[in-house]
Amino acid sequence: MLTLEGLELAAGEFRLRADWALGVAPVTAVIGPSGGGKSTLLSAIAGFLPPQSGRILWGAHDVTQAAPAARPVSMLFQDNNLFPHLTAAQNVGLGVRPTLRLMAGEVEKVTEALRVVGLADLQSRKPGALSGGQQSRVALARVLVADRPLVLMDEPFSALGPGLRHEMLDLAQSVLAGSGRELMMVTHDPGDAQRVADQVCFVDGGIAQPPVATAAFFDQPTQALRDYLGDGV
Amino acid sequence: MARRAVAIALEPRWPGAVAAGLVVFLTLGTVVAVGWRGGRELGGTDWAAVRFTVVQAFVSALLSVLFAIPVARALARRRFFGRSALITILGAPFILPVIVAILGLLAVFGRSGVVNVGLEVLGLPPVSIYGFQGVVLAHVFFNLPLATRLILQGWLAIPAERFRLAASLGAPVRRVLEWPMLRAQVPGIFVTIFLICLTSFAVALTLGGGPRSTTVELAIYQALRFDFDLAAAANLAVIQFVLCGLAACLAWWVAVTHALGAGLDRAVQRWDSGGMSRVWDAVWITLAAAFLMVPLVMIVWRGVGGLAEMPTTVWVAAGRSILVAVLSTLLATGMALMLALRGGFWAGAGAALPLAASSLVMGTGLFLIVFPYARPSDLALIVTALVNAVMSLPFALRALIPAANSLREDYGRLSRGLGLTGWAYVRIVAVPRLRRPLGFAAGLAAALSMGDLGVITLFAADAQETLPLAMYRLMGSYRMDAAAGAALILVAISLALFWIFDRGGRLGADA
Numbered sequence: 001m002l003t004l005e006g007l008e009l010a011a012g013e014f015r016l017r018a019d020w021a022l023g024v025a026p027v028t029a030v031i032g033p034s035g036g037g038k039s040t041l042l043s044a045i046a047g048f049l050p051p052q053s054g055r056i057l058w059g060a061h062d063v064t065q066a067a068p069a070a071r072p073v074s075m076l077f078q079d080n081n082l083f084p085h086l087t088a089a090q091n092v093g094l095g096v097r098p099t100l101r102l103m104a105g106e107v108e109k110v111t112e113a114l115r116v117v118g119l120a121d122l123q124s125r126k127p128g129a130l131s132g133g134q135q136s137r138v139a140l141a142r143v144l145v146a147d148r149p150l151v152l153m154d155e156p157f158s159a160l161g162p163g164l165r166h167e168m169l170d171l172a173q174s175v176l177a178g179s180g181r182e183l184m185m186v187t188h189d190p191g192d193a194q195r196v197a198d199q200v201c202f203v204d205g206g207i208a209q210p211p212v213a214t215a216a217f218f219d220q221p222t223q224a225l226r227d228y229l230g231d232g233v
Numbered sequence: 234m235a236r237r238a239v240a241i242a243l244e245p246r247w248p249g250a251v252a253a254g255l256v257v258f259l260t261l262g263t264v265v266a267v268g269w270r271g272g273r274e275l276g277g278t279d280w281a282a283v284r285f286t287v288v289q290a291f292v293s294a295l296l297s298v299l300f301a302i303p304v305a306r307a308l309a310r311r312r313f314f315g316r317s318a319l320i321t322i323l324g325a326p327f328i329l330p331v332i333v334a335i336l337g338l339l340a341v342f343g344r345s346g347v348v349n350v351g352l353e354v355l356g357l358p359p360v361s362i363y364g365f366q367g368v369v370l371a372h373v374f375f376n377l378p379l380a381t382r383l384i385l386q387g388w389l390a391i392p393a394e395r396f397r398l399a400a401s402l403g404a405p406v407r408r409v410l411e412w413p414m415l416r417a418q419v420p421g422i423f424v425t426i427f428l429i430c431l432t433s434f435a436v437a438l439t440l441g442g443g444p445r446s447t448t449v450e451l452a453i454y455q456a457l458r459f460d461f462d463l464a465a466a467a468n469l470a471v472i473q474f475v476l477c478g479l480a481a482c483l484a485w486w487v488a489v490t491h492a493l494g495a496g497l498d499r500a501v502q503r504w505d506s507g508g509m510s511r512v513w514d515a516v517w518i519t520l521a522a523a524f525l526m527v528p529l530v531m532i533v534w535r536g537v538g539g540l541a542e543m544p545t546t547v548w549v550a551a552g553r554s555i556l557v558a559v560l561s562t563l564l565a566t567g568m569a570l571m572l573a574l575r576g577g578f579w580a581g582a583g584a585a586l587p588l589a590a591s592s593l594v595m596g597t598g599l600f601l602i603v604f605p606y607a608r609p610s611d612l613a614l615i616v617t618a619l620v621n622a623v624m625s626l627p628f629a630l631r632a633l634i635p636a637a638n639s640l641r642e643d644y645g646r647l648s649r650g651l652g653l654t655g656w657a658y659v660r661i662v663a664v665p666r667l668r669r670p671l672g673f674a675a676g677l678a679a680a681l682s683m684g685d686l687g688v689i690t691l692f693a694a695d696a697q698e699t700l701p702l703a704m705y706r707l708m709g710s711y712r713m714d715a716a717a718g719a720a721l722i723l724v725a726i727s728l729a730l731f732w733i734f735d736r737g738g739r740l741g742a743d744a
Contacts, residue, residue, distance in 0.1 A: 094661075
């Protein structure tokens with residue numbers, strides 16, 4: 001379980017504070033206005049941005065100083081989630097072993113993950129020969145084989161059309177969340193949050209609010225949320 | 234991104250440090266080794282060499298830039314058949330072995346060359362290619378194309394809309410558009426060429442000489458090779474280093490523009506270029522093309538006839554040269570890759586220091602270091618490969634540093650997140666993603682090393698003769714036909730090596 005303890009982040013002039021525990025929920029949506037700090041928060045949890053102060057805990061373990069790959073975290077970025085010169089199977093294989101020297105059992109694991117995301121026949125294609133949706137599936141398969149307990153998604157599907165994006169979110173929810181894994185996903189779209197998230201974390205004004213159950217969050221909106229959502233909601 | 238040192242480096246750190254150390258040792262350490270031995274008072278001939286070096290470099294740079302301006306303008310505003318071929322050929326002198334070009338120039342401007350034959354027919358006195366004017370001529374041959382390409386880049390960087398605006402306002406294009414561009418570009422280009430001419434050795438070796446036209450580099454060579462005067466060589470090496478250092482500081486100060494750009498194949502539509510300017514442009518383009526092409530054609534023409542005249546030792550020398558070139562390419566490419574991946578200050582140092590260094594100074598320093606322990610000729614080929622590798626680093630790094638930076642930008646977080654660091658990062662990410670610039674860098678390093686006639690002249694006995702050295706010795710014994718044959722082979726191997734490596738980088742590279 002993730003705990004942010006008196007966390008203070010700084011990126012240039014920008015400051016962000018967070019002080020809460022994620023709780024046990026399969027999917028948490030992180031929403032808020034652009035430039036509010038959603039990506040900054042995920043970067044810090046993944047280990048790409050060292051905090052100014054405070055601690056990041058996983059269970060009882062302090063992972064504040066740990067290298068990104070040594071954290072219990074997999075992350076999907078907005079873009080560049082796949083290496084264009086490696087095949088789908090190789091890209092997924094990196095999640096098992098970053099040296100790509102796989103044992104027989106591990107090769108099967110990769111094949112199985114590609115089958116689960118529906119790409120059994122396209123293992124040896126390179127990303128350039130895959131559609132946007134298929135590329136997303138490869139990235140999801142890699143997160144699946146990496147098998148880390150916390151998955152961070154920084155709008156990896158934002159370049160896809162709405163239909164395809166919903167399909168991917170559903171796939172991420174069904175394949176990744178649950179079975180002990182937790183998903184934190186950044187989104188601009190309240191609809192996405194309501195579609196898949198169990199709880200919502202609102203990030204604005206330099207503060208990442210503690211997560212609130214999705215239904216309660218949208219039923220009793222705060223003033224800041226009303227400003228963000230605009231009229232008509 | 235990361236402010237504090239939490240982030241683990243993507244690349245293995247020590248190879249970049251070793252490469253940086255090697256660059257510093259070869260460029261600065263050798264000067265210290267040389268300075269240690271110095272101590273003799275500088276004599277009149279030393280100062281004459283300094284004066285000649287500076288004056289010839291200044292005049293060469295000045296003429297190259299002055300002639301380049303009208304040629305570049307003509308290329309910028311005219312479209313004609315063979316234009317892109319001509320622009321490609323403008324890039325050729327960079328990888329053309331110096332000694333080959335000199336043979337070509339001799340065939341045109343030499344004692345029995347085309348020009349003097351023509352003058353004799355007209356009853357005019359012959360011109361000499363030796364001495365000051367010969368050194369300047371050769372330097373202009375090499376640097377006019379470079380200057381033209383760089384200035385052409387400046388011209389084509391002026392947005393087409395500005396020319397349209399100037400035309401609609403009736404504003405003088407020359408004053409409002411061209412002059413500001415030239416004022417921004419030309420000083421940097423001038424200093425770059427000045428620096429190149431300051432350190433050029435093979436030109437002075439073949440066309441200079443004698444008390445009145447000896448460069449500092451040539452004087453170092455003579456002190457070591459003929460007089461075996463280590464103290465004199467050491468003094469001269471320090472002078473050369475100071476000269477280059479000053480020029481490099483000057484270059485730093487005027488912010489040198491960079492050479493290897495693309496997108497030279499468009500001509501800007503202009504509204505100020507009718508009438509006489511059309512004629513002048515044609516004249517400049519024709520003259521420049523002839524100046525470049527005729528010596529090249531003569532090499533091929535004479536070379537084909539000379540192939541049969543060549544002693545078999547030339548083939549052995551060619552094999553040796555290929556070996557040295559391949560070794561040098563591996564060293565240069567490896568060092569450049571590790572420095573580029575490391576990035577930052579040391580990558581910049583690797584790209585800048587060798588520009589100010591002279592290969593003869595490096596050679597002298599290594600000579601002095603090695604001399605007490607081993608016969609210099611035993612190490613001639615390895616030293617040559619190493620020095621050539623370091624000398625080609627600036628060009629290799631110019632291609633690799635931007636590519637390595639954007640690789641870090643695009644895939645650094647993904648790689649770190651996956652734990653794809655160290656040698657796995659080099660093997661799985663860096664080498665495949667950087668194939669194109671690596672291939673280009675390797676091609677340049679191979680061609681430069683293949684054609685080098687510098688440090689090898691200090692060390693080599695017969696058993697270490699490289700192809701450029703064999704060719705030089707054939708020229709020295711007036712076996713010009715055999716030398717032309719060797720030149721043809723040399724230029725063919727140089728171009729082939731460049732092509733193979735550059736092509737190898739492109740083949741199967743994913744966008």
